[in-house]
Amino acid sequence: MTRNQTELTYLRAEVRNASPARLVIVLYDLLIGALTDAIDALDRNDVEERSRNLKRAFLVLEQMEASLDMSSGGDAARNLARFYAVLRSNIMAAHAQGSRALLEKQIQLLFQVREAWAKVDKPNSISSTQQENGAELAHSAASWSA
Numbered sequence: 001m002t003r004n005q006t007e008l009t010y011l012r013a014e015v016r017n018a019s020p021a022r023l024v025i026v027l028y029d030l031l032i033g034a035l036t037d038a039i040d041a042l043d044r045n046d047v048e049e050r051s052r053n054l055k056r057a058f059l060v061l062e063q064m065e066a067s068l069d070m071s072s073g074g075d076a077a078r079n080l081a082r083f084y085a086v087l088r089s090n091i092m093a094a095h096a097q098g099s100r101a102l103l104e105k106q107i108q109l110l111f112q113v114r115e116a117w118a119k120v121d122k123p124n125s126i127s128s129t130q131q132e133n134g135a136e137l138a139h140s141a142a143s144w145s146a
Helices: 003-016 020-043 047-066 074-097 100-120 127-143
Strands: none
Touching: 020 047, 020 100, 047 074, 074 100
């Protein structure tokens, strides 16, 4: 079994047993991975590979946007929608400009929001803690959308 096949096997197992918040974290990890791979391709001047990785990033981002529940998600869903729109725009600009720095900035922002999702996903959290973490997620999403 190759490394990619092994990783895919582990990812499938993780997804099958994941909470909804953990599934979102998996999407963040996939998006971060695609952007990291795009940076590696950028460093090698491999435009075709960079484009392929950014296309993968856009597909993951599309899935993340589609998973938002705008009717009952409140401020968190609206802030995340704005964040995803800014991400999309910045990734497109980074691709057009060949900007490593702009891609790295998007990865930093993704890690910040991923951290908030990780807090939401902690097992055995009490309801008030989950509410606090949800508020933190909404605040975190709003802080970089401006």
